[in-house]
Each structure stands twice: as structure tokens, then as C-alpha cells.
Amino acid sequence: MKGALALGKALTKNASLEVLDLSWNGLQAGGGIAIGQSLKTNKSLRVLDLSNNNLTTEAAKAIGIALAKNQTLETIMMGNNPIGHVGVEALLKGIVINVRLRLVGLESCVQDVTIQSDDSIRQKIEEIQSTRDILIMYSSNRPIHCKIxxxxxxxxxxxxxxxxxxxxxxxxxxxxxxxxxxxxxxxxxxxxxxxxxxxxxxxxxxxxxxx
CATH class of the missing domain: 1.10.238 (Recoverin; domain 1)
Structure with a gap:
């Protein structure tokens, strides 16, 4: 946890790192929130992999807020984190605003999904992908139409x-x-x-x- 917090502070000031793979690092809620805070001001990262980190809904909310402000990130992988449908929706709010993103991984992030919430998520993803060049990978058994x-x-x-x-x-x-x-x-x-x-x-x- 301390390492993730320190990394978050470092990323806030870093102006050269473009690709960062933090997958399988056990960041959990605190680490995810720290990374989210750093993304608000980071101006160099283009690719960020946060998959398989046991990130929570609160972490997803922090990252979603950061995505709305970040101006350089093009790829973010968030797959296999138990952020739930609320976390996915929070990320989508940031993705709508962030016009730089081109690739987003949200595979296997929702275990608490209902038919209603799943339909809502898929509809939002379809709307985003129908208006811009972005690929959002979401774990659903039903197909999502996009400009792959x-x-x-x-x-x-x-x-x-x-x-x-x-x-x-x-x-x-x-x-x-x-x-x-x-x-x-x-x-x-x-x-x-x-x-x-x-x-x-x-x-x-x-x-x-x-x-």
C-alpha cells in the first residue's frame, strides 16, 4: 500500500514515463485511489494497465473522476477488478469526457450485475462507441456493436x-x-x-x- 501511495505521488510530478504496467500488484482500494489522484495532473502517461489489482468501487470512482481531467492517456486496462456496476458506470462518465482514450479494458469487472444494470452499461458503451473511435472491452455474453x-x-x-x-x-x-x-x-x-x-x-x- 505504501508503495502504491508513493508511486501515485511520483506520477503526479513525472513528465517522461509513457507506459506503465501495474497489473497483478495488489493495489486494492487505497492504491487505486492514489493512482486516480495522480492521473488528474499527470501529463505523460499514454498506456496504463491496472488489471488484476483487486480495485474497488471507490477506486474506480476516483479513476473515473481523473479520466475526465486527464489529457494524455490513450489506453487504460481495468479488467478483472471487482469494481461492480457502479464502478463501471463511474468510469464511463469519465470516458465520455476524455476524448483521448482509444482502448479501455473492463473485462470481468462486474459480479453484482442485474439484467437492468447490465443493459444500462451496455447501452452506454454502445452510445460512446457509436460516436468516436474507441474500443471498450466489457465482460458481457451479449455482443456490443462497435467500430472495432x-x-x-x-x-x-x-x-x-x-x-x-x-x-x-x-x-x-x-x-x-x-x-x-x-x-x-x-x-x-x-x-x-x-x-x-x-x-x-x-x-x-x-x-x-x-x-
């Missing part, structure tokens, strides 16, 4: 523009066995190593690349 191809393409195109000079090195590093053939897993983790995190749902849309 356009969203993923926009994220990847931006990544390519920012890393044009390194693309050849990127693909060479992905090709671990020097076969000229890149698997989807190699593609996914290769992009992650270069600072772009994509979910399995995103990467399965990409074909193999032959050199």
Missing part, C-alpha cells in the same frame, strides 16, 4: 507514425525464429515491448505478416 476495425487501425496508425524509424527493428525482433513469419502472439507481445498494448480481441483481427 476502425478503432484498432487508428491506434496502430498512430503508433506507426510515432515509431516509423523503428518499425523494421520491431518486426525483426518479433520474428524470434527468423522464419519471416510472425504469429499473433509474437505480434501482440512485440507491440507491447514497444509500448503499444492490444488485447487478444484486438490482435486476432490482424493477419500474419510475411516478409
Amino acid at each position: 476495425n476502425r478503432t484498432i487501425l487508428a491506434v496502430f496508425e498512430r503508433f506507426v507514425e510515432e515509431n516509423a524509424e523503428r518499425m523494421e527493428d520491431l518486426f525483426n525482433q518479433m520474428d524470434k525464429d527468423h522464419s519471416g513469419d510472425i504469429t499473433l502472439e509474437e505480434f501482440k507481445y512485440g507491440l507491447r515491448d514497444f509500448g503499444l498494448r492490444l488485447t487478444s480481441v484486438s490482435t486476432h483481427l490482424w493477419p500474419r505478416r510475411q516478409f
Whole structure:
């Protein structure tokens, strides 16, 4: 807990860190709230992974408020945290305001869902995704219509523009066995190593690349 609080304070002042993976760190409520506070003023983070941290509804509320003020974050992964439908709705309020976000992970966050609350969440997600290029991954057995191809393409195109000079090195590093053939897993983790995190749902849309 003390580590998370210290990290939150550091992120408030940090101006260089762009990608931060805090998944599986047991942040819980206090750590999540501290991270949320830091996101209000942080001006460098583009990718943040908070999945599998036992974050609570209160933590989600703090992060939702922060998302409404943050101006740099493009990807935030919140999957597998017991934030409940109230927490998801709080995050969606911030996501509506934050126009920079392109990828949001909310998988397996709701255990207390009812048919009514689930329908409400899915409707809000559909509304957000129908008006902008954003992919919101929400754990529901029923499909949510969204502009997946356009969203993923926009994220990847931006990544390519920012890393044009390194693309050849990127693909060479992905090709671990020097076969000229890149698997989807190699593609996914290769992009992650270069600072772009994509979910399995995103990467399965990409074909193999032959050199």
C-alpha cells in the first residue's frame, strides 16, 4: 500500500514515463485511489494497465473522476477488478469526457450485475462507441456493436507514425525464429515491448505478416 501511495505521488510530478504496467500488484482500494489522484495532473502517461489489482468501487470512482481531467492517456486496462456496476458506470462518465482514450479494458469487472444494470452499461458503451473511435472491452455474453476495425487501425496508425524509424527493428525482433513469419502472439507481445498494448480481441483481427 505504501508503495502504491508513493508511486501515485511520483506520477503526479513525472513528465517522461509513457507506459506503465501495474497489473497483478495488489493495489486494492487505497492504491487505486492514489493512482486516480495522480492521473488528474499527470501529463505523460499514454498506456496504463491496472488489471488484476483487486480495485474497488471507490477506486474506480476516483479513476473515473481523473479520466475526465486527464489529457494524455490513450489506453487504460481495468479488467478483472471487482469494481461492480457502479464502478463501471463511474468510469464511463469519465470516458465520455476524455476524448483521448482509444482502448479501455473492463473485462470481468462486474459480479453484482442485474439484467437492468447490465443493459444500462451496455447501452452506454454502445452510445460512446457509436460516436468516436474507441474500443471498450466489457465482460458481457451479449455482443456490443462497435467500430472495432476502425478503432484498432487508428491506434496502430498512430503508433506507426510515432515509431516509423523503428518499425523494421520491431518486426525483426518479433520474428524470434527468423522464419519471416510472425504469429499473433509474437505480434501482440512485440507491440507491447514497444509500448503499444492490444488485447487478444484486438490482435486476432490482424493477419500474419510475411516478409
